Amino acid sequence: MSEREIELASAEAKGLLGRRTRRAFLTGGIAAVAGLGAYEWLTKAGAEDDTPWPQRRVLAWNAKIAHAYLSDGHQMPSYSPSQVTYLKPNGDVGLGSDFDASDWKLKVSADGIAPFHLQLSDVTALPRRRMITRFCCIEGWSSIVSWGGARFADFTKKFFPPGRELPRFVYLATPDEEYYVGLDLKSALHPQTLLAWEQNEKPLTAEHGAPLRLVIPVKYGIKNLKRIGSIRYTNQKPGDYWAEQGYDWFAGL
Amino acid sequence: MAKLKLKHLRAVRWFHWINFPLLALMIWxxxxxxxxxxxxxxxxxxxxxxxxxxxxxxxxxxxxxMAxxxxxxxxxxxxxxxYVAYTILSGEWRYLVxxxxxxxxxxxxxxxxDLHLRREMPAQEKYNAAQQLAYTGIVLMGAGSVLSGLAIYKPAQLWWLAALCGGYTSARLIHFVLTIGYVLFFLVHVAQVAMAGWNNFRSMIAGYELVRDE
Incomplete structure (x- = not known):
């Protein structure tokens, strides 16, 4: 079948090669049709949150691997103050103008726990961390930004009711609930994940999410929720604004 | 008399023709x-x-x-x-590298x-030296795309890989330049296949080439 060389009379050789060529083209044709069919299925199968479900399965699988591998030692590099660049305030969903920062309170809740409210001073009383990291937009651009805030891990240690097991997810939403993100607990508790109230050593501006925003360098910008209104610890996989529009729910870096 | 000479191994043909639409879709x-x-x-x-x-x-x-x-x-x-494992195990790499x-x-x-500026071809085995460089280079480019792609995909988890690529923005540039490289490779490759003729192209489908004896 796969002899290296077959020596034959010219006519026979031509005949044999012709048969083999026809068979190879037939096999190739069938393979091509099968490939096209597979592609149609992969791209046209029923959508889950705007992405065909077979691709959603693979994204979930990718996320599972990334989540299993993620550790506190996996960090975005740090930069020096001179390397800080301009950060585009890319989105304003959830940043409606009917908002009074002086009236702001942070609602915290968890499965089976009555919600309670915190003042900004409750959060800023936590140990302040400063870091200069790359902010990666899912669109592809990135900026180097200096942030100041409290670790989400410190916040959780301080305010999550003691003696209870932490649920698997965290959900954060703007006060108007127009923009919301879901996070896996491991990424939320990552040492570079901050509840930030300072950007470039100044208080956050409204367009960057004053009075308090999420900074999570191990996720794309879409997860870095501005103007946090509520935080919920939950065992139910939370909804996510951009994941519902076709993007990966995990969106980890 | 004539000879049917096995030019492209069956597995190599499959790897090649599976890679073509996959790479096209990765680029798309x-x-x-x-x-x-x-x-x-x-x-x-x-x-x-x-x-x-x-x-x-x-x-x-x-x-x-992205999905x-x-x-x-x-x-x-x-x-x-x-493909790489097969070329190593089968010994085919000897002709390709x-x-x-x-x-x-x-x-x-x-x-x-090929530009008709020189009459003789240098001595060669199965593939000429330009083919060897191109076919080895394209595999190295593929490895480069995977590594720079991973650096862009997980710059926190694979921070050392991103650093190896010269950082996040540099990894993106490398990834892009390699992609342009595939497009250029494709253009030259198709032109060469067209010029080499049917007997050669057929061998990439059916495996065998017809060699006439004098």
């Missing part, structure tokens, strides 16, 4: 991603001009591009690894020959 989904942020240009030529974007309808498809890219990457990488510095000089002479 990559273009959908690139649309969302398009920083690269050569002089006043920007990747990609508006007519190209409109003609192919690649605008506002970032989520679709496809991060789905098909598994198949693309698996096929690439299987240039094994002396002479290959660079010979390859240049092949180029001159």
């Amino acid at each position: 989904s990559g273009v959908l991603i690139y649309w969302a942020y398009s920083p690269y240009h050569i002089g006043s030529f920007h990747f990609f001009p508006q007519w190209f974007v409109s003609a192919l309808g690649i605008n506002n498809r970032l989520a679709e591009g 496809l890219h991060f789905t098909l990457m598994w198949l693309f990488v698996a096929n690439g690894i299987a 240039p094994r002396s510095p002479r290959a660079f000089r010979d390859a240049w002479q092949v180029v001159l020959h």
